[in-house]
Amino acid sequence: MMKIWNEAGFVTDDPWLVETEETKAGSNEKVLLSLDDFLERVAETAETGLGVLIQPADDIRRLEGHLDRLALVALAFPAFSDGRSFSHAALLRSRLGYAGEVRAVGDVLIDQIPHMLRCGIDSFAVTNATALKRLAERRLPGIDVHYQPAAQPSVAAGSYSWRRLARPAV
Numbered sequence: 625m626m627k628i629w630n631e632a633g634f635v636t637d638d639p640w641l642v643e644t645e646e647t648k649a650g651s652n653e654k655v656l657l658s659l660d661d662f663l664e665r666v667a668e669t670a671e672t673g674l675g676v677l678i679q680p681a682d683d684i685r686r687l688e689g690h691l692d693r694l695a696l697v698a699l700a701f702p703a704f705s706d707g708r709s710f711s712h713a714a715l716l717r718s719r720l721g722y723a724g725e726v727r728a729v730g731d732v733l734i735d736q737i738p739h740m741l742r743c744g745i746d747s748f749a750v751t752n753a754t755a756l757k758r759l760a761e762r763r764l765p766g767i768d769v770h771y772q773p774a775a776q777p778s779v780a781a782g783s784y785s786w787r788r789l790a791r792p793a794v
Contacts, residue, residue, distance in 0.1 A: 625751065625756075626749050626750065626751045627749075627750055627751075627756060628727075628747055628748065628749055628750075629747065629748045629750055629759050630746055630747040630748070631741070631746070634759070634760070635747070639652060639653050639654045640653070640654050640655075640656055640675050640696055640698070640727075641653045641654065641655055641656065642655075642656050642677055642698070642729065643655050643656075654673075654675055654695075655675070656675040656676060656677040656696070656698050657674060657675065657676050657677065658676070658677060658679075659676060659677075659678055659679070659682045659686060659687075662674060662676040662687075662690075663686060663690070666690050666693055671693070672692070672693045672695075673693075673695045674693055674694055674695065675694065675695055675696035675697075675698065676694060676696075676697055676698065677698045677700060677729070678697060678698065678699050678700065678709070678712055679700050679702075680700060680701075680702065680706050680708035680709055680712075681708070682712075684712045684715050684716060684720070685715070685720070687716075687720065687722075688720055691720060691721070691722045691724070694722070694724055695724060695725065696724065696725045696726075696727060697716060697722065697724065697725070697726050697727070698726075698727045698728075698729045698749075699712050699713055699726065699727065699728055699729065699745065700729055700730050701728055701729065701730035701731050701732055701736075702730050702731060703730075703731050704731045704733050704736065709728065710739065710740065710743050713726055713728075713740065713743040713744045713745045714743045714744060716744060717743070717744030718744075725746060725747055726744055726745045726746055726747070727745065727746075727747040727748065727749060728740050728745045728747075728748045728749065729748075729749040730749075731752070732748050732749065732750050732751070732752065732755060733752055733754075733755055734752070734754055734755040734758045734759070734764070734765065735765055737755070737759075737764060738764055738765060738766040
């Protein structure tokens, strides 16, 4: 069972859907388009409020110039060991300046969520039973001090210029 989670808690009325052969969108659901389908659609219409599903091998820079048409960018995490979508999230936030919702979909594990938040991902399609349980209990793991900057704002630790404090836990 998949649930959508963000820092405010579980979302009950999320309209976004990845269509498959088995799953088709209903009348009050919105489809996440592949990158190629999204680019084709924006070339043909002036439609806004669209959603796109970015695969790890996709070039996220192809969205440049079209970000104002997007309500949601979903980043695929097909396996816990594939970290390319972390880079996609950081590029969306820091270089492309995307301010809309960025969602992680696929193999989202509880240990990765704090790192995903730091990269700029703000919602998660979670299926992992352990992750769902820990999120329901509001128990996120984390590291209090980190060295590298992130898309998510942090606070200077005060002692060394390169040290930063993590945001308070949810």
